Amino acid sequence: MTQSRILLVIGGGIAAYKACELVRLIRRNGADVTCVLTDGGAQFVTPMSLAALSGNPVHTSLWDLQSETEIGHIQLSRAADLVVVCPATADLLARMTAGLADDLATTLLLATDKPVLAVPAMNVRMWQHAATQRNIAWLRQSGVEVMRPDEGPMACGEFGPGRLPEPDAIWDRISHLLAAGPAGTVTADPLSGQPDFDEGVQHRPLFGRHILVTAGPTHEPIDPVRYIANRSSGKQGFAIAEAAAAAGARVTLVAGPVTLATPPGVDRIDVESAREMADAVAAALPADAAVMVAAVADWRARDYAADKIKKDGGQLAPLPLAENPDILATLAARPDRPRLVVGFAAETSDVVAHAMAKRVRKGADWIVANDVSGDVMGGADNTVHLIRADGVENWPTLSKADVARRLIEHIGEELAND
Incomplete structure (x- = not known):
């Protein structure tokens, strides 16, 4: 060698x-x-x-x-x-x-x-x-x-x-x-002042591109020791960030609270809550493509308790909730939105139908839908459906790394059409 x-x-x-x-x-x-x-x-x-x-x-x-x-x-x-x-x-x-x-x-x-x-x-x-x-x-x-x-x-x-x-x-x-x-x-x-890439970069299809990825859950604090969360491990989002970097992209990874190592060649920003993630996503722009993999909590506690809430021998009062910002829809509606906005839809039933509706509702270009009723959250494999305006691609069960590589290949092909 x-x-x-x-x-x-x-x-x-x-x-x-x-x-x-x-x-x-x-x-x-x-x-x-x-x-x-x-x-x-x-x-x-x-x-x-x-x-x-x-x-x-x-x-x-x-x-x-x-x-x-x-x-x-x-x-x-x-x-x-x-x-x-x-x-x-x-x-x-x-x-x-x-x-x-x-x-x-x-x-x-x-x-x-x-x-x-x-x-x-x-x-x-x-x-x-x-x-x-x-x-x-x-x-x-x-x-x-x-x-x-x-x-x-x-x-x-x-x-x-x-x-x-x-x-x-x-x-x-x-x-x-x-x-x-x-x-x-x-x-x-x-003339333009913009980078001009020669034929030597063709084997790194995202060279010179900026790809924004979100991954993991968000934690929405209730009091100093409790929070609202979900079971997202962040593995799929981290795999996508790694695949994008391997394809030559500059990658910004906005990560919720996970214990995963930062992939090589990736700039990582750690956040806790949905509002922090929304701010980090906005600050990371401009980007050529955004892949919103994070399982963002839809709701947060309306009122944060400065001290730990006590049982006091009685029943806990109902917890008032407030809606979190919709990061995907907000990003897709921005005038400086990325050229390609990709969302994820974790569903437990009617996976494709719900995801197709979500793509239209959120204004995303693509939605990657997966059934999370099994051990997908935290597991090593994933079965996804890539939903675009022109149809649905049903992918076989793959490792999360292979899902990431296949998705990045599609993103590279789409951006190459600019």
């Missing part, structure tokens, strides 16, 4: 020290790694340390006479299977967005025709700044994979999102991208 080759660009930030452990992980997993150290990165780690850990020369300057005699930056940018920028500082992300090429790192990033993974690390305020978020959105739209940073205490003493993910998590994303294969060159169309 051919050894995978990774080009690691190390930006200037305190998190650069973790690049040393990442280099060790890459080599331990059988891949080759060559490091490019920026001037800022060299303030935190040394070329000697990286050379010893990687077993390869470390590149630091665009003006290296021996390397550049043979146009070394072009060779570096093309020789790797994957380019990883870690840590990707706010400044480095901004320079990538602007297409600058004033040092070795930015020049090879502009010259590469290989997939690029950026792993941000910065102060929480810098991460949340509108300029940084705008840059990240453009990079993702242009085909760059951008990991979501971890949340926690920072070297500056603040707390929040912006911490570099742990090396194990970064390697998981690297291995996922290596397994997915080359994504092809992505450039910007000079």
